[in-house]
Amino acid sequence: MDAHAGLTRHVAKWIVEQQARPLPAGLDHHLRRMTLDAVSGMVASSVGPVSGAVARHAAALYPGDAATAIGHGASSVLGAALVNGTNGHGIESDEGYTPGSMHPTSVVLPTVFALGQSLGADAGRVRIAAAIGMELACRIAAAGHPATRNRHFHNTPLGGVFGATAAAAVLRGLSETETAHALGIAGSHAGGLFEFLGDSAEVKRFHPGKAARDGIAAADLAVAGLTGPTTVLEGTDGYFAAYAGSVGEAWFPERVTDGLGEQWVVLKTYVKPYPCCRHLHGAIDGALQLRREHEIDPADIAAVRVETFPIAARHTGTDLDTILQAQLSLPYAVAVALTRGAVTLTDFEPAARDDAAVRALMGRVSVTVDPDADAAYPRSGRPARTTVEFTSGRTRTTWVQHPYGEPANPLSDEALEDKVRGLCEPVVGAAATADLITAVRAFEGLDFLADVDRAIRSRALVAGRTSTPHD
Missing domain, CATH: 1.10.4100.10 (2-methylcitrate dehydratase PrpD)
Incomplete structure (x- = not known):
């Protein structure tokens, strides 16, 4: 058999x-x-x-x-x-x-x-x-x-x-x-x-x-x-x-x-710290680490090289007409991280996507397959090597095996609640967000679904909102 x-x-x-x-x-x-x-x-x-x-x-x-x-x-x-x-x-x-x-x-x-x-x-x-x-x-x-x-x-x-x-x-x-x-x-x-x-x-x-x-x-x-x-x-x-x-x-x-x-x-399972395709997160972490550890002026960057596993290396789109195009673009995400020092939902809004400095740096980002990353994914990590080459000739490199949010590199409960507040407060306000966090933490029933739905629709009526600004 x-x-x-x-x-x-x-x-x-x-x-x-x-x-x-x-x-x-x-x-x-x-x-x-x-x-x-x-x-x-x-x-x-x-x-x-x-x-x-x-x-x-x-x-x-x-x-x-x-x-x-x-x-x-x-x-x-x-x-x-x-x-x-x-x-x-x-x-x-x-x-x-x-x-x-x-x-x-x-x-x-x-x-x-x-x-x-x-x-x-x-x-x-x-x-x-x-x-x-x-x-x-x-x-x-x-x-x-x-x-x-x-x-x-x-x-x-x-x-x-x-x-x-x-x-x-x-x-x-x-x-x-x-x-x-x-x-x-x-x-x-x-x-x-x-x-x-x-x-x-x-x-x-x-x-x-x-x-x-x-x-x-x-x-x-x-x-x-x-x-x-x-x-x-x-x-x-x-x-x-x-x-x-x-x-x-x-x-x-x-x-x-x-x-x-x-x-x-x-x-x-992992928790995402950045609202974009998970395949991009290792390179984002690397770019943010380089920015924290070195004084980086994007204008001084000659090139950025990302070496990662094959599936991630397919995410090389440079069209930014929609939020989803940006969320699936490794060059854009890395350019945002190096330019702004963070990657949040607002970084995918139309005005952010039109940022000339980000677009210029995005054009200097290349993505290739790395054999070690290929061997590791998906059973032993989601790796990326990120290298910044400066116009002066110096280079700085990071290797991220497990992006932030993976079980080997987790978000704390406090960091998760910060993420929740960042996503929910613009839609339902601070009080309703706090109520949602409390209700889900208790999880004594499903009443929180109707409660947060009412909060969304009542705020939308007051604001006259039909869609979010980041769509």
Whole structure:
């Protein structure tokens, strides 16, 4: 028998049995951190045009009032999941899991928020569903990465739809057999192409919302009696064969099963300190370190060389017409870091993108592949070497193995709350932000969703705001 035979049913069995087992020490606190980080991004994104477009679509196709679409009021379960998932990925602030190059909270938390509200689930049940869903999403993404990315797919909706399905199965009380069928149905929903990188198409933002919606649908269809292939993960024509390739060469079943339920990989997710693609963060850290340690006048810089792993080295765009183009541009991010000494959401606003000094320096940034960084990513870091060459001929270099926010180089709880305030206060004010932090830290229910939604919409009415200035 092949080592990966029965993988889908093994996962379904774990999803059901894990619900009766205690979560490990530290995971509950970690879930609250992840939730706070994710909701802050949803709040900041909710007043932008992408969120508005998806909310209008959801209202037309999925009307209802069972759940909260943050920034847009009451919605149906599918509508809220779609909108909040889009919001979660809407400003590139969402946490992630480096070995899988994916963002579990942006898919799984909108799933459990929408279903949890509609079912009146208690907070403990919601957290269990979130933990199981995010754990599975991370493991499935890591089992096929980087092969899935090299085949041009976006890992967040790929692994995410299985995580969303698992979370929905927990909250809906699916049996082991129903859960296996739900996972089989989810496989037909897996998708998300990376072609958006070419012109920074905003459909990227939509991918997690689609996966959250589809995960809920997969679980509900299984309850309704629709069957899915119960070999969807490991089968000859299954998910990994289609999206990654050959077992043992392109995908590794042990990354799904080893230590499942005992060693929680979701504890190893990172928090982003900068609202842009995570692949850029090692070089940003290096540039900021050089600026702190040396007196740097951007006008004195002759060239900047970034050497990193191949996937990061693809992010070399120099068109800055949209916020997403800037957020996916390694040359722009490094130029901002060296010029301004920080990288914040305002650095991606139109006026900031038009800064002549930043644009001039961006033209002197080159990006190449480094063999050591290539060997390390994704299992042993997300490295970048950043070298600044001055017009005087001197050079300064840094090497960052683990960008700020990784488990090996973490953000403190205090730093995370500073990030939350920076994202939320411009949208809802200091008092509502403080209330949100308190409520999520307590996590005694999901009332904070409706509370922050009301705060967003009331402030928008007062300000006459229809979108954020940074869109």
